[in-house]
Amino acid sequence: MGYDYSLFIAPGPGPMASWPPVPPAPLGTPDQLRQRVSDLFPDSSWRHFADTWFGRATADGMELQLAGGDDGICRFLIVRRISRPALEALCRALGAVAVDNQTIELIRP
Numbered sequence: 001m002g003y004d005y006s007l008f009i010a011p012g013p014g015p016m017a018s019w020p021p022v023p024p025a026p027l028g029t030p031d032q033l034r035q036r037v038s039d040l041f042p043d044s045s046w047r048h049f050a051d052t053w054f055g056r057a058t059a060d061g062m063e064l065q066l067a068g069g070d071d072g073i074c075r076f077l078i079v080r081r082i083s084r085p086a087l088e089a090l091c092r093a094l095g096a097v098a099v100d101n102q103t104i105e106l107i108r109p
Helices: 030-040 084-094
Strands: 004-008 044-049 052-057 062-067 077-080 097-100
Touching: 004 084, 030 044, 030 052, 030 062, 030 084, 077 084, 084 097
Parallel strands: none
Antiparallel strands: 004 077, 004 097, 044 052, 052 062, 062 077
């Protein structure tokens, strides 16, 4: 099992050190992103607190966190307690990469 990952659209190919210093492309609105995650993990449940959505998918045991920025768009999805195969499937479904927040490993499925 994994622990903490940040998912986002990579601003370029290659290693992170070669990327331009720009914000990642949008993953979508909070509603769109929750729907895309729920399509992949149908047992997902969500709750809203402050300006952040917290999700859980019981089959995999994962926890998710997302929030729209000032423009109402999500650029990052934080995922905890997710298996590597489920992480890679989620990245593929979102067209995203993941960064292991503990080791700073870039994961490009």
